[in-house]
Amino acid sequence: MLVVENLYAGYGTSKVLTGASLEVGQGRVVALIGANGAGKTTTMRAISGMLKPDKGRVLLDGKPVQGQDASRIARLGLAHAPEGRKVFGPLSTEDNLLLGAYSRLPLFFGFRSRSAPDLEKVYDLFPLLKERRLQSAGTLSGGEQQMLAIGRALMANPKIMLLDEPSMGLAPVIVQEVFATIRRLKTSGITLLLVEQFAKSALEVADYAYVMERGRVVAEGTPAELHKDKRVLAAYLG
């Protein structure tokens, strides 16, 4: 589904990724873990087109997409829920969700009725969002904004979703909720690349995981395999 080969990317003169490679198969939940500043967010940005990679390849369904505009890659079925959520603050919760489905909906009229079934699905997953549907997204709590960011990405009916630190800055109870949501999405068959600080919890839901250090993948394996790796265990799962 998603293959990343030997990716190099950075910001101006600061090189962050120095040959990152990973793979996410159809219907799999793959975790990407690593210390602060390891380059996890940068990897996600380079995949989704927010950042143009200097070198390497990103294959979506076998087709190279590296270097294309983020909007183009999004229309090909990749939904990136970015670090810091980035909801559209002045717009309502529901408008945020509708925009998630932007590339599949008519631009002028009839977009509401066309999106109604998907909207219902997201509201089933996050009943709170339905209560807040007319509230502007900027006034939602951090947890609600994270749910909105996930819901917005789901609205695209994506082939694959990139989820960057959904637990960032949330209270422990809410973090539990976020992971519960991820588990439900997994049961429903989502293909997901997940970046998380809470490496333990991430490995509980993931089928496979990559460990990143200084811009490259230094270890990989199934959660069981990584738990056996002493170095990984000490550094990230201790």
Added chain:
Amino acid sequence: MNLLIIAQMAVSGAMMGLVYALIAYGFQLTFSTSKSINFGQGELVMVSAFFSLTLLNWGVPYWLMVPGGLLFGVVLGLAVERAGVRLALEQKSEGWILLTIIIGLLFFSAAENIWGRDDRPFPTPISSDAMRFLGVSITPLEISVAIGVFTVMGAIELFKRKTLLGKAFEAVSADRDAAELMGISATRTVMLSYGLSGMVAAMAGILVSPITTVGPTMASALILKAFSVAVVAGLDSGFGVVVVGIFLGALESLTSFYLGSGWREAPGLILLILALAVRPNGVFGKASIRKV
């Protein structure tokens, strides 16, 4: 009696103020999507007005001239974006400031060469015979300015709120990167905003020309005041520009009545200075909203 004069001055000034508001609204449209504005917007107003006049001279009926002129404004707006703004924004430079000024100058000399330097009357089927309401006289022509301004602004606001494309426009204004992640092309949205801004400029030209006549310099005074209005109202409140526009228009005509027409430009300039000194974000801008 005195009160009546004040009311009279305020009303006719307000009509002119609505034109400032409309042009300022054009600044807001592009600023919200791209943090850039067309410093040659006045020339768009003027060239569109000349073009519309030419349509009339060719025998195009008035009702058909209006959409024709607006379409021309859209094309000009798109041209400015393509030639003066896009590359600069891609390179994250401020080059658009100089480029839009230069494109404006080009439009100016093109207009002088094509249509000449003289001011020309702009015929209109709308009567300028005064009607009286409560002692204040107002002409159908002045009313048409108000109707035109509110129609265009209302239509664009409806578009932004009620269509998905309009919501995408708002999304790019709110967070360009996140909008791209939804599959919204920020580049196209910026184009759209320049197209709309050009249309708004053309509408301003068509509305104001029957009152002021058409000439290469017709927009220089207009644009300065539109700029004052935009700065005072902030670059993100459509409601704000209308209020400030009406206020400035009324203030201007009162000033020129009491102090002499030489002082006509003063209120706009003083307002601009005050605004920049006191409230760089605009009276209706985000800064004041956040405080509430």
